[in-house]
Amino acid sequence: MNDMTPDGYTTEDGRKIGAVVMEMRNITLRFGGVVAIQDISFDIREGEIRAIIGPNGAGKSSMLNVISGFYHPQEGEVWYKGAKRPTMKPYEVAQQGIARTFQNIALFEGMTVLDNVMTGRIRQMNAGLLSQAIWKGKAEREEVENREVVEKIIDFLEIQHIRKTPVGRLPYGLKKRVELARALAAEPSILLLDEPMAGMNVEEKEDMSRFILDVNDEFGTTIALIEHDMGVVMDLSDRVVVMDYGKKIGDGSPDEVRQNQAVIDAYLGVAHD
DSSP: OOOOBTTBEEOTTSOEEOSEEEEEEEEEEEETTEEEEEEEEEEEETTOEEEEEOSTTSSHHHHHHHHTTSSOOSEEEEEETTEEOOOOOHHHHHHTTEEEOOSSOOOOTTSBHHHHHHGGGGGGOOOOHHHHHHTOTHHHHHHHHHHHHHHHHHHHTTOGGGTTSBGGGSOHHHHHHHHHHHHHHTOOSEEEEESTTTTOOHHHHHHHHHHHHHHHHHSOOEEEEEOSOHHHHHHHOSEEEEEETTEEEEEEOHHHHHTOHHHHHHHHTOOOO
16 A cells, blocks of 8 residues: 555555544453453544454454444543544444444344345334334335335345345355345445354355455445455455454554564464563
8 A cells, every 4th residue: 555644545456545434542341350452542444444353362353342332441432533432332333324244143034135134224214103004105215215225235245036035044155145235234334344254165255255345346335344364354455453362463554464473473373471
C-alpha cells in the first residue's frame, strides 16, 4: 500500500481506502481473573478489509464481541465515526450499521434460505402490528421492498437454487454463505466475519474469498474478519492486526506482518518467557 494519511491510503491494486471509521483505544477485557484482551489499540478504515489474526486463545473472538457490543471492556474506549461509543447492547450496535456472522453458524434450521435472509431486514421493518396483520399499506410496501433487496443478495451470492430449501438440509459450506447473505441483508457499513471459512474445503474457501472481495468492491462495505487460514488472510486483507495471549504483537500490511519476528514466533510456537 502507499503511505497512509489521515484521509486514507491507496492499495497496491489502486483501491482507495478512506479515513478511520472505527477505533479501539486501549481495550482491556477481563473475565474474573483471566485477561482476555490487554491494552490493545487499532483502527479500521472505511472501505478496507481488516484482518484480526492470532493463535487459538489469542482473544480474537473476544475482540470481535467487543466491537459488536456482546462484551463490554473494563478499560478502554470504542470510537465510531469520530465519536466515543457509549456502552451499547448488540441490537443498538446493529442499528449503527454493524452486522456480523458467527464462528458457530447461527441460523434458523427449520426455515428456508429466503426466510433466514429476510430476518436480516428486521431493522428496516417499521410497520405497526395492525398494518402487518392485515398486510396492507405500509406493511405491504415494506415487504415488497425488503424482498427485492433480499432477492438481489441471493442472486449476488449465487444461492438462487436453494432459496426455498430449509437451511437444516444444506451442507456446511452453503450454510456459511446463507449466514453471509443474512448479514448483508442488513446493508451494513461495517461487516464483521468470525472465521467465515472455518471447516470449509478448498473449493468452498475459494468461493467465499471471491464473495468477500466482491462485497467489499461492489457494495463498498468495510470488512473486519477473523480467519485462521493464513493464505486466505494474506490474499484478502489490506491490513492485519495480530494478537497473542490477549496482546497485540503486530499491525500492518500483510507483507509487514509476514516479516514480523514476534508474529513468526507466535505461529511457530516459540516458547514465551
